[in-house]
Amino acid sequence: MSTVVYLDRISKAYEKKIAVKDLSLQIDSGVMFGLLGPNGAGKTSSIRMMIGITMPDSGTVNLFGQPFTRESLKRVGYLPEERGLYKKMKVMDQLVFMGELRGLDPAVAGRRAHDWCERLQILDAVQKKTEELSKGMQQKIQFIATLLHDPELIIMDEPFSGLDPVNATLLQDTLIDLKKAGKAILFSTHRMDQVEKLCDAICLINGGQAVLAGGMREIKSRYERNRVLLNFEGDNSFLQHPAIADYKDYGGQAEIQLKPHANAQDLLREAVQKATIYKFELVEPSLEEIFIRTVGEKVDA
Structure with missing residues (x-):
């Protein structure tokens, strides 16, 4: 190279x-x-x-x-x-x-x-x-x-x-x-x-x-995995869990942003008590989120 x-x-x-x-x-x-x-x-x-x-x-x-x-x-x-x-x-x-x-x-x-x-x-x-x-x-x-x-x-x-x-x-x-x-x-x-x-x-x-x-991998590793992709059926009241900073509920599918250092397992335990969970995936932030977060921080500084 x-x-x-x-x-x-x-x-x-x-x-x-x-x-x-x-x-x-x-x-x-x-x-x-x-x-x-x-x-x-x-x-x-x-x-x-x-x-x-x-x-x-x-x-x-x-x-x-x-x-x-x-x-x-x-x-x-x-x-x-x-x-x-x-x-x-x-x-x-x-x-x-x-x-x-x-x-x-x-x-x-x-x-x-x-x-x-x-x-x-x-x-x-x-x-x-x-x-x-x-x-x-x-x-x-x-x-x-x-x-x-x-x-x-x-x-x-x-x-x-x-x-x-x-x-x-x-x-x-x-x-x-x-x-x-x-x-x-x-x-x-x-x-x-x-x-x-x-x-x-x-x-x-x-x-x-x-x-x-x-x-790309090194940059993503700097950021906490605090996004959850969730597929479920039933009561969605678990989306009010205190670990959640923000979420989008598409009816049976949700994208969840956790608060910093929140425990995703606590959210999962409550979710399975309220609904049938088909998918619960903790993922790294997308590049678009990193982009907005970084540029926003620099612009606001």
């Missing part, structure tokens, strides 16, 4: 607004990395400095073990949040053209584009113009364009935007395969469920600063 991205205390300000302040992070090969934060937190500004669209006011950017140079971008694939395709151009012509921009021979670009279109189930669209396609289909085309030159670092800003669940799963599976092949993958998204399923490590930024960073 080698270090692909290393940001050392980078900062960027626009006039009087500080977009990013003293941000450090590291992404290794074969790692899926999530860059998270609320709108305006500095995620896109950080990505732009990472790939030289803008330069940091201070700090350093290293790619592939070397200080950033334009030459290193040949090994990077970038899917920006703002999509950019030629509406009047046919899909295959467009992909070959984008491959050529990345230094590929037209024949090689065509073969790779065909293989990717087959893999992502859009072969029947390759002779259509972009403007004739759905937003989700266009998203898959740009996804392919990002990967044609076989980059070692793949950066994706909101890659699942506009995709239905089937196609989102298809792209997720593709990213997992790329990670297994040793690619370093960074993606920025507001979809916490996707980050939780896919990412090995995360950096949560707020107000341009890292407020939570590390491996």
